[in-house]
Amino acid sequence: MITGAHSIIYTRDPDGVRRFFKDVLELPSVDAGNGWLIFALPPAEVAAHPTDGAGRHELYLMCEDIHATVAELSARAVEFAGPVREERWGSVTAIALPGGGELGLYEPKHPSPPH
Numbered sequence: 882m883i884t885g886a887h888s889i890i891y892t893r894d895p896d897g898v899r900r901f902f903k904d905v906l907e908l909p910s911v912d913a914g915n916g917w918l919i920f921a922l923p924p925a926e927v928a929a930h931p932t933d934g935a936g937r938h939e940l941y942l943m944c945e946d947i948h949a950t951v952a953e954l955s956a957r958a959v960e961f962a963g964p965v966r967e968e969r970w971g972s973v974t975a976i977a978l979p980g981g982g983e984l985g986l987y988e989p990k991h992p993s994p995p996h
Contacts, residue, residue, distance in 0.1 A: 886925050962975035968987075
């Protein structure tokens with residue numbers, strides 16, 4: 882029934898974010914028309930968390946070794962919104978995106994479902 886997930890990042894610099902996904906993260910893509918790139922992501926998972934406020938969505942890229950991933954991305958001139966911090970559920974930081982905004986990056990401590 883469900884074949885995948887489509888995530889959208891709204892940004893003031895969509896071309897910069899597209900270049901980041903293509904050139905830095907080296908994500909495969911297709912041109913949906915007129916240079917509008919749609920990028921493939923690795924397998925995904927989704928979780929529901931409680932909140933007392935309004936509902937919201939968050940997007941994180943996952944990795945197996947956050948310190949190695951941060952080092953590799955830093956060597957490609959990627960900037961981070963802060964240092965890696967330890968949370969109960971994983972090690973986490975955020976990539977500063979072109980045009981503003983952040984993209985979460987984390988190494989989970991929890992088991993992941995099979996894909």
